[in-house]
Amino acid sequence: MTPTGQCLNSDDSACAGPVHEYTSRSGATTSERCERHQGLHDEIMDAVERGLQERYPGYDSPGSPPPDWFDEANAGERWDDDY
Numbered sequence: 135m136t137p138t139g140q141c142l143n144s145d146d147s148a149c150a151g152p153v154h155e156y157t158s159r160s161g162a163t164t165s166e167r168c169e170r171h172q173g174l175h176d177e178i179m180d181a182v183e184r185g186l187q188e189r190y191p192g193y194d195s196p197g198s199p200p201p202d203w204f205d206e207a208n209a210g211e212r213w214d215d216d217y
């Protein structure tokens with residue numbers, strides 16, 4: 135992708151700081167954001183990550199067993215549910 139020098143989130147709110155190209159956490163994509171919007175994006179991603187880890191500790195470890203507290207009969211859902 136050719137850098138455009140345009141912040142991806144410039145339509146959302148005012149930009150601040152220089153625009154850089156950032157690699158996503160998965161490493162699969164890159165996106166251009168100003169420093170302000172990249173900071174906001176990081177905060178959101180951190181919050182999402184924290185929420186997931188609270189609900190599903192170790193969810194990002196492939197093949198991890200369900201935690202002790204997970205009770206299929208109780209929860210009414212399966213651990214392996216596809217989302």
Ligand SMILES: [Zn+2]
Binds near residue numbers: 142144148167171172
């Ligand atoms: Zn911006």
